[in-house]
Amino acid sequence: ISLDKLPIKRLESIEEFGSERFPSDVDYDEKRVNLIRRIDFAWAVWQWKSLVENLQLAHQELSVIIDLINTVETNDAVTVAGMTRPKPLPNEHLSDLAVSTATKLQCFRSLGKYFKQSAKALEEQIAREARFYGALIRLQQNWKIKQHRGNEGFYIDLFDNSLYNSARPSMSTIPVEHDAAGMLTVNLPRKSCHTLQFEFLGGPAKDHANDDERVKEMHLTLREVHRAIHDEQVFDLVNREACNPSLRVNLTGIKENYLRLSIGQGSSVSISLVPSDEPNQLGFEIYLRQVFHEYAFVKAKNKNSNILGHFCMSIAHRIFSNKVLSLLENLTPYVRLISHPTWSRTSSWTLSMKIPQSILHAGRSQFWTKVVVIDDSISVEGEGAPSVVGLFKGKADGVSSINGYDSDLADLPIILLQQVASQIIQWLHEESLTVGIKATRDFLSLAFELEQGEIVRLVAHVDPEDTQGCISWWLTIDNGEEHKLHSYRKFLGYLSLDLLYSTLLDFLNLCS
Amino acid sequence: MDPQSQTTSLQRLENVEKRIVRVLELAGGVMEEMANPNGPRKDLVNSHCSEFMQSVKDIQMTLREEIKSACEYRPFEKCDYVPRISNEICCKKLEYVIVQLDEMKQTIEGYGDLA
Numbered sequence: 001i002s003l004d005k006l007p008i009k010r011l012e013s014i015e016e017f018g019s020e021r022f023p024s025d026v027d028y029d030e031k032r033v034n035l036i037r038r039i040d041f042a043w044a045v046w047q048w049k050s051l052v053e054n055l056q057l058a059h060q061e062l063s064v065i066i067d068l069i070n071t072v073e074t075n076d077a078v079t080v081a082g083m084t085r086p087k088p089l090p091n092e093h094l095s096d097l098a099v100s101t102a103t104k105l106q107c108f109r110s111l112g113k114y115f116k117q118s119a120k121a122l123e124e125q126i127a128r129e130a131r132f133y134g135a136l137i138r139l140q141q142n143w144k145i146k147q148h149r150g151n152e153g154f155y156i157d158l159f160d161n162s163l164y165n166s167a168r169p170s171m172s173t174i175p176v177e178h179d180a181a182g183m184l185t186v187n188l189p190r191k192s193c194h195t196l197q198f199e200f201l202g203g204p205a206k207d208h209a210n211d212d213e214r215v216k217e218m219h220l221t222l223r224e225v226h227r228a229i230h231d232e233q234v235f236d237l238v239n240r241e242a243c244n245p246s247l248r249v250n251l252t253g254i255k256e257n258y259l260r261l262s263i264g265q266g267s268s269v270s271i272s273l274v275p276s277d278e279p280n281q282l283g284f285e286i287y288l289r290q291v292f293h294e295y296a297f298v299k300a301k302n303k304n305s306n307i308l309g310h311f312c313m314s315i316a317h318r319i320f321s322n323k324v325l326s327l328l329e330n331l332t333p334y335v336r337l338i339s340h341p342t343w344s345r346t347s348s349w350t351l352s353m354k355i356p357q358s359i360l361h362a363g364r365s366q367f368w369t370k371v372v373v374i375d376d377s378i379s380v381e382g383e384g385a386p387s388v389v390g391l392f393k394g395k396a397d398g399v400s401s402i403n404g405y406d407s408d409l410a411d412l413p414i415i416l417l418q419q420v421a422s423q424i425i426q427w428l429h430e431e432s433l434t435v436g437i438k439a440t441r442d443f444l445s446l447a448f449e450l451e452q453g454e455i456v457r458l459v460a461h462v463d464p465e466d467t468q469g470c471i472s473w474w475l476t477i478d479n480g481e482e483h484k485l486h487s488y489r490k491f492l493g494y495l496s497l498d499l500l501y502s503t504l505l506d507f508l509n510l511c512s
Numbered sequence: 513m514d515p516q517s518q519t520t521s522l523q524r525l526e527n528v529e530k531r532i533v534r535v536l537e538l539a540g541g542v543m544e545e546m547a548n549p550n551g552p553r554k555d556l557v558n559s560h561c562s563e564f565m566q567s568v569k570d571i572q573m574t575l576r577e578e579i580k581s582a583c584e585y586r587p588f589e590k591c592d593y594v595p596r597i598s599n600e601i602c603c604k605k606l607e608y609v610i611v612q613l614d615e616m617k618q619t620i621e622g623y624g625d626l627a
Contacts, residue, residue, distance in 0.1 A: 108547035115540030126529045160593035
């Protein structure tokens with residue numbers, strides 16, 4: 001039994017003089033401690049005591065064992081003979097089994113997942129590779145695909161050195177790469193001015209293009225590079241030949257990827273290697289490629305065949321024949337102009353004039369004159385009438401040549417018109433004989449003798465500048481004597497063949 | 513597997529790849545079935561396993577055939593680059609001719625308008 005003190009302030013003591021002494025106040029913590037002290041721990045002390053005793057016993061045993069282990073470790077006196085596991089209790093056995101079974105199931109599950117994931121990954125890889133190799137095989141049908149040593153990857157070889165020994169151009173091997181989706185791409189690096197420029201392939205904007213279109217685009221790109229390589233090789237050959245001195249070709253300027261040549265009197269030409277997006281429509285470009293390709297790659301002829309000289313002479317001929325053609329075109333429509341198929345250094349045309357249907361007899365139906373230009377020499381050939389030029393040169397052959405370049409070109413229209421005029425005279429002569437008029441033929445005139453001995457002449461006059469008719473006619477009447485004191489001239493102007501023929505018939509009346 | 517005459521060699525090899533994927537799927541299916549807490553369904557496991565064995569046999573047979581019949585790879589015996597450039601040049605010629613013909617046509621049409 002314990003009694004609490006009443007919470008009354010008690011006097012602790014009174015002094016003699018009456019002053020009271022109270023006990024000091026107890027603070028909070030002290031009050032708590034006092035309360036704790038009042039708890040009875042007697043029952044716990046008993047349990048605590050047995051626990052402490054057990055621990056002490058265990059501690060003693062462990063110390064013994066530790067000593068034993070230390071002794072065995074040092075191998076001094078005792079070694080381990082054998083160890084037996086403690087026999088598992090049935091519930092321990094079962095729980096071990098359960099754990100191992102669960103572990104096995106877990107392994108199966110993860111293995112199953114691993115297999116399925118592998119299958120999926122393999123399927124995706126196969127699909128990617130099928131696209132890649134499918135595209136590669138399609139490209140291989142047209143291009144040489146090679147593999148780097150050690151299976152590092154593929155590249156496309158655009159160079160063929162089987163026929164012609166030259167250095168391999170730097171852009172002739174193109175690496176084959178993968179894009180982000182694993183599909184085949186061909187990327188071409190930008191280079192300096194003497195190669196072509198290309199578009200980069202495989203950007204994200206091309207998602208809409210299917211594989212077919214992309215392979216076709218790659219074909220186009222590879223074709224461009226292939227052509228560019230050939231262009232480089234042609235330019236290289238041109239360069240080499242141009243630098244050899246030659247009579248037909250003069251090198252007048254040289255820069256990087258640029259040559260200037262003079263090919264005859266006053267004509268210059270340049271050959272250059274430019275980026276491909278500058279279009280050049282000249283047929284000469286095509287011809288240059290063809291000529292070198294044929295000689296250097298197909299027939300592989302002797303390098304001294306002077307291909308460049310032949311090419312330049314073709315250009316010179318082309319320029320010259322264009323000049324000739326423009327002169328001939330000025331004669332139309334007075335005469336008909338027909339162009340013939342030409343080869344590289346030959347051109348030819350025919351000028352013709354048709355006899356009208358109404359006065360057509362048996363015999364020829366048209367006059368023709370043929371103009372042939374080979375390199376820069378012109379030859380004129382006319383049917384029937386002796387060549388005017390031949391008369392100049394003292395020959396009466398049907399064919400005669402005008403040699404020369406530029407200097408005689410201005411005379412060509414006059415010569416041709418005189419040729420035609422003489423053909424007309426020839427025809428009139430034949431017709432007059434047919435109808436029974438005695439006529440004599442001269443240079444460009446037809447003469448008839450009248451009863452009184454007068455001589456009437458039809459004289460042809462040629463003027464290429466005359467727009468009304470390049471060949472016009474004069475009528476002259478002489479009294480036949482040497483002095484020609486009484487001569488009469490009348491300009492008749494342009495006369496069609498109809499009118500000429502009817503004029504002839506008029507003479508018939510006069511003469512008979 | 514398809515008989516050899518109907519498919520190309522490449523197609524047969526691609527088929528083998530697909531079969532391998534299938535075989536992996538079967539193995540995964542069997543393992544998942546074995547991990548079934550109620551125990552594996554015997555018929556399913558049996559059908560998967562028999563399909564697996566058959567597929568592996570077929571794969572082996574096809575690969576052996578393909579390896580036997582693969583010919584030696586002789587690259588570029590007849591390289592066609594030279595005729596190819598000839599063709600390119602011909603194409604350029606044709607383009608040029610077409611341009612000329614178009615111009616001629618325009619000229620003719622021009623005269624037609626005047627007439």
